[in-house]
Amino acid sequence: MGADEVAFLRAPWLEAGQPDAWVAALEESCARLQPDVLILAHITMGREVGPRLAARLAVPIVTDCTEVRMDGDSGALVGVRPCFSGKALSEIALAPGSLRIATLRRASGSATVSAANPAPAPSVTLELSAAHAGHTRVLERVVPPPGALRLEDASIVVGVGRGVATAEAFRSYIVEGLAKTLGAAVGGSRGAVDMGIIPAELQIGLTGRVVSPSVYVAIGLSGSPQHMAGCGGASTIVAINTDPQAPIFAYARHGVVGDFRKVVPSLTERLAKILAEDA
Amino acid sequence: MHVVVCIKQVPDPQAPAGSFYVDEATNEPRWSPPAQDQISTFDLHAIEAAAQLRQAHGGRVTVVSLGDAEVEVGLRRALAGGCDAALRLDGPAGSSADRSETARWLAAAIARLAPVDLVLCGRLAADWDMGHVPAMLGELLGMAVVTPVVGLEYDGACFRARRLTDEGQEVLEVDLPAVLAVSNELNEPGYPTMRAVLQAQKVPVTTWTARDLGLDEPADRAAARLLRLLPRDLTRECEFIEADTPEDAGLLLADCLRAQGLLAAGAKGG
Numbered sequence: 001m002g003a004d005e006v007a008f009l010r011a012p013w014l015e016a017g018q019p020d021a022w023v024a025a026l027e028e029s030c031a032r033l034q035p036d037v038l039i040l041a042h043i044t045m046g047r048e049v050g051p052r053l054a055a056r057l058a059v060p061i062v063t064d065c066t067e068v069r070m071d072g073d074s075g076a077l078v079g080v081r082p083c084f085s086g087k088a089l090s091e092i093a094l095a096p097g098s099l100r101i102a103t104l105r106r107a108s109g110s111a112t113v114s115a116a117n118p119a120p121a122p123s124v125t126l127e128l129s130a131a132h133a134g135h136t137r138v139l140e141r142v143v144p145p146p147g148a149l150r151l152e153d154a155s156i157v158v159g160v161g162r163g164v165a166t167a168e169a170f171r172s173y174i175v176e177g178l179a180k181t182l183g184a185a186v187g188g189s190r191g192a193v194d195m196g197i198i199p200a201e202l203q204i205g206l207t208g209r210v211v212s213p214s215v216y217v218a219i220g221l222s223g224s225p226q227h228m229a230g231c232g233g234a235s236t237i238v239a240i241n242t243d244p245q246a247p248i249f250a251y252a253r254h255g256v257v258g259d260f261r262k263v264v265p266s267l268t269e270r271l272a273k274i275l276a277e278d279a
Numbered sequence: 280m281h282v283v284v285c286i287k288q289v290p291d292p293q294a295p296a297g298s299f300y301v302d303e304a305t306n307e308p309r310w311s312p313p314a315q316d317q318i319s320t321f322d323l324h325a326i327e328a329a330a331q332l333r334q335a336h337g338g339r340v341t342v343v344s345l346g347d348a349e350v351e352v353g354l355r356r357a358l359a360g361g362c363d364a365a366l367r368l369d370g371p372a373g374s375s376a377d378r379s380e381t382a383r384w385l386a387a388a389i390a391r392l393a394p395v396d397l398v399l400c401g402r403l404a405a406d407w408d409m410g411h412v413p414a415m416l417g418e419l420l421g422m423a424v425v426t427p428v429v430g431l432e433y434d435g436a437c438f439r440a441r442r443l444t445d446e447g448q449e450v451l452e453v454d455l456p457a458v459l460a461v462s463n464e465l466n467e468p469g470y471p472t473m474r475a476v477l478q479a480q481k482v483p484v485t486t487w488t489a490r491d492l493g494l495d496e497p498a499d500r501a502a503a504r505l506l507r508l509l510p511r512d513l514t515r516e517c518e519f520i521e522a523d524t525p526e527d528a529g530l531l532l533a534d535c536l537r538a539q540g541l542l543a544a545g546a547k548g549g
């Protein structure tokens with residue numbers, strides 16, 4: 001993927017995978033490898049480990065970047081990141097002179113690595129020294145069922161909101177209906193989480209997951225800036241909402257004003273027919 | 280148990296998207312009509328969590344905010360919401376690019392408030408959306424960090440926190456002292472009673488300066504700075520499906536999706 005060298009970090013205490021351990025591991029690796037720039041993935045781990053490492057080493061950081069670049073003249077590392085619930089982008093420059101840390105969002109639509117088999121980069125293995133005792137221990141993990149389609153990998157995502165009202169309607173109209181027919185992943189708004197329609201880990205938005213599918217079907221959600229921060233990168237947004245004034249229609253390419261309980265069954269039925277014909 | 284809650288005031292994050300704009304001359308965010316300052320959403324959940332812990336286990340809660348006299352409005356709201364003491368740190372409320380100063384001030388204050396068992400923050404401030412402070416505080420204070428916290432259990436001895444991970448959740452046993460960054464799923468903050476609001480007016484707000492905290496002047500050249508703030512507009516023209524009944528609209532929408540080539544599977548991204 002373009003790396004000149006790969007360093008494998010090895011320590012028995014890394015297995016547990018808690019952020020404490022990763023902060024220690026990266027601190028030691030940075031001391032040994034002396035990089036100018038450290039880039040972490042902006043996932044749960046990187047989101048915590050990045051700022052912690054920056055504080056521990058007293059170095060600058062920019063997080064949640066959609067893009068990073070080097071400024072040739074100043075030597076600054078420039079990170080572009082959304083702020084104000086995605087209503088603006090800020091360009092933040094980290095001056096040279098010490099390690100600089102950036103966390104980078106996963107690029108939209110680049111879920112897979114090129115299949116070509118590149119020449120393997122030379123690698124080193126760092127055996128990390130210090131024993132490590134973390135402050136937290138995992139007692140229990142809730143993970144998605146095996147084989148479940150990841151929201152981030154789906155080409156079509158159906159997002160539901162408070163308007164879907166009940167877990168039963170969600171199951172019958174969406175999970176067993178529209179999403180199943182489309183082979184779509186499902187998620188939704190904080191309104192849907194608050195109503196107990198979907199679990200918290202399926203929330204999409206500023207403080208949820210960020211998806212950029214080809215098609216995002218928004219059903220019974222109003223289109224708050226905080227929600228759009230997680231799905232505004234979709235190529236096409238389709239909205240079904242009873243309120244013609246709902247902000248979601250300002251982001252959508254196709255819209256239906258109507259009750260999802262009336263619109264979705266006929267939509268699903270017709271789609272099933274079309275997809276069977278086109279198959 | 281001594282709990283410290285760190286809060287920040289931000290312009291109403293739920294102000295309509297259309298009221299937001301960027302002053303390009305100064306690179307500053309603006310709202311027209313102006314957005315009211317209020318305690319950042321997740322910080323309200325942190326206050327509520329602290330109040331609930333105190334109710335169940337006793338102890339005291341200190342609320343802290345960094346900034347000028349205006350942050351006292353938020354501090355009094357926190358007192359009404361169940362905090363016992365309020366502390367204002369007379370320093371620069373967060374810059375647009377760098378949270379290390381904020382963390383340095385808060386860490387110095389928390390060290391001075393010792394012993395502290397628990398520091399509660401919101402998972403991110405609803406303005407620049409960074410969420411750096413809790414993680415940085417944990418490092419500067421040498422405390423455990425858990426983020427974002429959606430559940431808490433404490434039986435007087437063992438502390439457990441439930442947090443969101445990328446695709447699921449995790450329950451952790453947490454050594455105290457700890458910094459917890461709280462998410463909205465944790466609780467539902469109520470509105471304080473009129474009595475509590477009036478009582479909060481009588482509690483003195485303590486102010487500590489850089490000198491009180493033994494903080495030296497910050498380095499004059501910030502290592503991270505804002506180059507540009509650019510408005511981002513994701514809105515577009517919507518084509519509404521017109522039909523006599525919503526059922527018909529559903530059929531037409533299906534036809535439209537096919538005609539637009541949006542049903543071709545596997546065409547992720549673009």
Ligand SMILES: Cc1cc2nc3c(=O)[nH]c(=O)nc-3n(C[C@H](O)[C@H](O)[C@H](O)COP(=O)(O)OP(=O)(O)OC[C@H]3O[C@@H](n4cnc5c(N)ncnc54)[C@H](O)[C@@H]3O)c2cc1C
Nearest residue numbers: 161162163189190191205206207220221222226227242260
């Ligand atoms: C700091 C912060 C972070 C946040 N993070 C997130 C986040 O990550 N993700 C997120 O989603 N939100 C987030 N929010 C909350 C966000 O501001 C909104 O409150 C939330 O997105 C609203 O959810 P909703 O659209 O489902 O509900 P509502 O705004 O109540 O919208 C419901 C919609 O359903 C429609 N409707 C009702 N009945 C029907 C029907 N029968 N058929 C069709 N349509 C119907 C209504 O017309 C309405 O438009 C955050 C807020 C803050 C302050």
